[in-house]
Structure formats: C-alpha cells, structure tokens
Amino acid sequence: MNDSEHWLKAALAHHREGRLAEAQALYKQILRTHPEQPDALHFFGLLACQTRDYTAGIALMTQSAALRPDAAHLNDLGNMLREHGRLAQAIERYRHAIGLRPDYAEAHNNLGNALRDARESEAAVRSCARAIELRPDYPEAYNNLGNALQDMGRLNDAAASYRKAIAIRPLYALAYSNLAAVFNSLGEYTQALDAAQRAVRIAPGLAGAHTNMGNACFGLGNLEAAAASYQRALALEPADAGANLNLSLVLLELGHHEEALAHCQRAMAASAPSWSMYLCLGDILRARGDLDPAIEAYRKALMLDPRSAQTLERLLFCMAGSATVTPQAFLADARRYNALMASTAEPFPHDRSQRASQARGRALRVGFVSPDLRQHPVGIFLESVLAHIDRARIEPVAYATHPLEDEVTERLKPRFSAWHSLAGLSPKEAAHRMHADAIDVLVDLAGHTAWSGLAALCWKPAPVQATWLGFFATTGCDAIDYIVCDRHVLPVSEEAHFVEKPWRLPVSYLCFTPPAHAGEVGPLPLFAHGAVTFGYFGKLVKLTDEVVALWSRLLRTMPRARLFLKAPELDAPATQWATAARFAAHGIEAQRLVLEGASPHAQYLAAYGRVDIALSPFPYSSGTTTAEALWMGVPVLCRKGDRFVAHICESLLHAAGLDEWIARDDDEYLERAIAWSSEPGRLALLRASLRSRVLASPLCDAPLFARHLEAAFLGMWDGYVNAGLSVPKAG
DSSP, X not given: OOHHHHHHHHHHHHHHTTOHHHHHHHHHHHHHHOTTOHHHHHHHHHHHHHTTOHHHHHHHHHHHXXXXXXXXXXXXXXXXXXXXXOHHHHHHHHHHHHHHOTTOHHHHHHHHHHHHHTTOHHHHHHHHHXXXXXXXXXXXXXXXXXXXXXXXXXXXXXXXXXXXXXXXXXXXXXXXXHHHHHHHHHTOHHHHHHHHHHHHHHOTTOHHHHHHHHHHHHHTTOHHHHHHHHHHHHHHOTTOHHHHHHHHHHHHHTTOHHHHHHHHHHHHHHSSOOHHHHHHHHHHHHHTTOHHHHHHHHHHHHHHOTTOHHHXXXXXXXXXTOTTSOHHHHHHHHHHXXXXXXXXXXXXXXXXXXXXXXXXXXXXXXXXXXXXXXXXXXXXXHHHHHHTOOTTTEEEEEEEOSOOOOHHHHHHGGGSSEXXXXXXXXXXXXXXXXXXXXXXXEEESOSSSTTOOHHHHTTOOSSEEEEOSSOSSOOOOTTOOEEEEOTTTSOGGXXXXXXXXXXXXXXXXXOOOOOTTOOOOOOOHHHHHSXXXXXXXXXXXXXXXXXXXXXXXXXXXXXXXXXXXXXXGGGSHHHHHHHHHHHHXXXXXXXXXXXXXXXXXXXXXXXXXXXXXEEOOSSSOOSHHHHHHHHTTOOEEEEOOXXXXXXXXXXXXXXXXXXXXXXXXXXXXXXXXXXXXXXXXHHHHHHHHHHHHHHTSGGGOHHHHHHHHHHHHHHHHHHHHHHGGXXXXXX
C-alpha cells in the first residue's frame, strides 16, 4: 500500500467517526501530492458540504466525477446538490448514476426524493417503486413512496406504503410520523395520535412527530394538548414554519391573540408566506378588531389563490364591518364570489308549471339553511317565530350546516317538520340533498359567515331562494332572489347595494325571543354611583377607531362618566391592556373603563344592571345586544348609518318605539347621550317601563311577525308561479 492509499484509508476512518478536522488534514495532504486523486477530491468535497461550504464542496465532487465517473460518487453528489437546492442538477446526477448502475436501488430512491421536491409526483412514485423492486426490504424507499403518494392525494395507498416500511423496520419513527400525517389528512385523528405517539416514543427529538401529534390533538378538539405538542416541536426546531402556523391557529382558538400573531409572523419569516399563512394572519387580525389590516391579509391570500372561496368569504365578512369599505366596493367583491361559485356550480333546472302543480293544495315547503340553529343571534331571533308559524300555510324544514347542537337546538328541532344535517357535505352534495326534498323556497340564514351553506345555494336547489337574518350585506349571488328586510334596514335609496330584490316586511325584519332566564330589571345605577355608566356588550371587532374616538369624546365631555365593556375577548389580560391603550390614546384613563370578559348568559344579562345607557357602535351596529339591553331596561343609543349593517340597531329601535334614541350624526349622538344622562328621573322611568314597552311592541310580537313572514314566502312563491321573478315585488 502506497502512502496516498494509507492516508486515504486513515482519512476515511476519521471521516466516518466524525473527526472532521483530522480527515480534512489528510485529504489536503493527499491532494498536495496527488491533485487529481478522485477519491480524495470526492470525500474532501463531501466533508466541505457537511460543514455547509456547499460551493467549494460541490466543485470538488464535480471535479472527481469528471476524472472518474462512479455511480456511488455521483449519488453522493446528487445528495449534496439536492441539499443545496439545485434540484435539476441533482436529478441529472442521480440519473447518471443509474445509467452507470441500473440496479442501484439507493440512487433510484434518491431520484424519487428529488423528483418529489421538483413536484413531479408521478415520476417520483415510479422511481421509488423501482427502488423497492430492486430491494424489496428497503424501508426508506417505502417511506419515500408513501410521501410521493401523499403528495398525489392517494392517502390510503400512502398509508399502506408507510405500514410496509414499519413492517420491515418496526422502530422506524419517521414512517410512524408520516403515517400520522396521513391519518390527520383523512380526519382519523385517534389513529393519527396513536401513530404520532409511537414516533415520539421511538425518537423524542423528531420535531415533525410532535407537530403531527399536535395536529391530531387539534383535530380531536384538545387545544391545550395540541399547543403543548407544537411547543415541543418548536423547542426542537424553532424556525419550523408549519409548527409555528399551527400553534398560531390553536392560540387563536384559545383566544390568545397576541401570542397567535407572534407565531404566525414567525411562520411567515421562516418561509415564503403561503396562502394559509395570510389566511391565518387575517383571522387573527380580525379577531383583534384590526379589520383593515385583516382585509389586506385576505387580499394577499387571494393573490396566491384567487379561486379560494374560503378566503373570499372571510374577506367579505370582514369588509362588511369596516368603516373604510364602501358598499360599492363590497358589492364588487361579492360579485367576484358569485363568479367563482358560478364557475363550479351546476344549477338545477326547475319546471315552473310542474313545481306549481306539486305545491298546489299543500303547505309551502320552506327550507332554512344555517350553521347557527343554536345559542346564537340567529337562533334567538328565530325561536319564537317558528313557534307561531301556521303549518297549514308553511312547512319549515331545517338544514344545519354546523355539527354543534345545544339546548336552543333541542327547542328548535320540534318547530321544524324535518331536520337534516349538511355538516361535512360538499356544496354539491348539500345541494343535491336539498333538491331531493322538493323545497319550494330556500332561505339562507348565514350569508358570508363561517360554516355557511351559501355555496350550496349557488346550485339553485330550490326555484325560489332568499337570504334573511344571518348576514348584513348582499351575498352577491345571482342564485339568491330576495333579501328579507324592512324599510329601515334597507331603504329604497340603498337598493343598489344588493343584487337581491328586497322583500320588505311591514314593520321589522327581526323578532326578538325574550330570554327565559333573564332576571328582573334593576334600579338605575346612576343613583348609586352618582355618575352615568355607558355600556357596550358586543364584539370588540365592532369597535373601530372612529367608535373609540367618539366614545372617548363623550367621556371627556362627561368627566365622571364610565364606560363598561363586556366581551369574551376581554378574558385575555393582553386584550384588556390593548383596549385600555386605545382609549388612553384619546386621553381616557384606564380607571374610567370597566373591562369584563365572558359570563354564563344569565349573569351576562344581569350585568346590564350596572349600565345606565348602552351605546351602539358603527358602522357595524348592535343587533342581539340591542334587543337584550332593551329587555333588561337599558335604552340603546345609535347613530344613523348609510348601509344595512349600520341600520340594524335603527330597525330594532323603530320596532320598539324608541325612535328618539337614533342620532343623525356624531354631534347629535353626543347631545342625546348628555341630555338623557342629565335627566336621571326620566331615565329611571324609562328603565322601569322599558321591558313591558318592548314586550308590547312589534319587536316581540311573534304571532304578528309569523304572519308577515308567511306572507312574504307565499308572495315570493306566487310571484314565481304566476309570472316569474320579473313581477313587481312587495315593499
């Protein structure tokens, strides 16, 4: 053995044992004597790549391959090129290695990995399958085949491939982790959790296994466990974009908005921001009440995936409550949603004469589609009305698009002739389900809110379709014929904001169901405190900068007054601090604010006993909270708006006979607040009589409202049967 062979053998021994400095010295010594020694060039280059000097290392390995093409060396070079992100060159080297040695299973497997990175999934599957054909007991190839199959959406085949890898190598942690990922994608979260736990037991340092465990816990609804798993993954790989993003989603669900935002931002910094990252960012910003930044995030998500209905729905929900978005701008994006839905929907044909014949002599079949047939404003406003629907005229059918049910659901179910769950169905499947029931008039109760069934209605499963109650702007959808409204919430001057034709109910488009567990109306708090307490018990997202500025102006004008804010978001200390800071920017000390989080509904209603006057924000005005405040004896002050969402409180106040609580502008808003506060005797009399006044008003007259609603649906049907939708409409 000559000196260079001896040094090379020693260098390789050092290299294998991780003594890289010693190996490097010997490689250099060999190359000083024999500058073109292929093995020394190759392994010196490999060592350089292992110490992250890819430029020098790949150059040395390329020089070696030019001097003596060797399949194993070309395979190594392909690996380093792939690590360095030079996929095309890596694929070329693997193919060169296979050309020299067609039965080289490892090179086939590595080629499959590189092709997968290049998003050539079918070619990747072929390469991995060839590796397995050459070496049937090759667990890495089965694992990589599973990865490629998973990319193609062949999840069951991928799971089978991972199981084969595990059968060959029972302690194959990575295969268990990948199997968990497949189960998560299939929604089989219990099996996913089991596979991820096995991976973690085998390899506690495998960050991806902790992430997959978190995903399984998230799917099972165990948010705290999910957060803990993601945090363990990030302790191992702090810059992991997926774990950061998923943790931000969990924290958002838990109401920890500031932490959620921080992890979302870390995810975006760790990789090129994706559609899902911008979507998550928008959701967090919206939850924090930052509507305009949220809108910007959703628009960026749409740029990455212009055909995402999910993003458009979130964008529209956010836009509807923004003071900076005009109704015209909203309508343009709502029409964009319609165009997207129309490109995939296949509307059902309806034979007018046949449908008329089928409906003749029976009650009109009216379907109600909603995710909110539960403790929710929709459920609250719907409950008493359904109790008074004349079943001889209207047969109500429920289509629940959300799986959650509660005590309100149980009270609602008997009010329908049939109850069907559409949860988990695609829009096409949901549409076919409703069409099969021969519904005459189908009513959307959600619009562009979460879990809406609006996409299914774009298939036109019923000949007449309307939207009512659950949203506060146009759907933008040609398939929706009418919007049920009243003259206050949708004046004639604003009809151009909608693609739907308005069907105005005679008095109000809402009917309040008084809560059974509400206590008695208490005395006016002003007498006990010596100063007025204003209150707002709605979502913080409605508190725009303009609202905070006006309410701060009111508090500055009345130095002894307080503002009581109650919202679930205020359970978080960080949200309390941020809210106080918004008012502090306008000179309002934190001591003048009462910030309180969520309570059980009975306690929530009782909290109105500490409020003298409730304030409605703008443009997203109070709806359910207005009705509840009135029921608890608390009058609500609102500012007249310029769009549907801004008129909701106005409509309720008109129905309750409280027109004088509607201000024309900011100045009148302040004037009326100050005037009522300065007359505690008058305010106390109003408080004492308000519940009986509301109960006697159209706002709580469920039998009358039911007659009006029945007439609306029958009128829509008559218009369809007799002359189509081009005839003049009611209102």
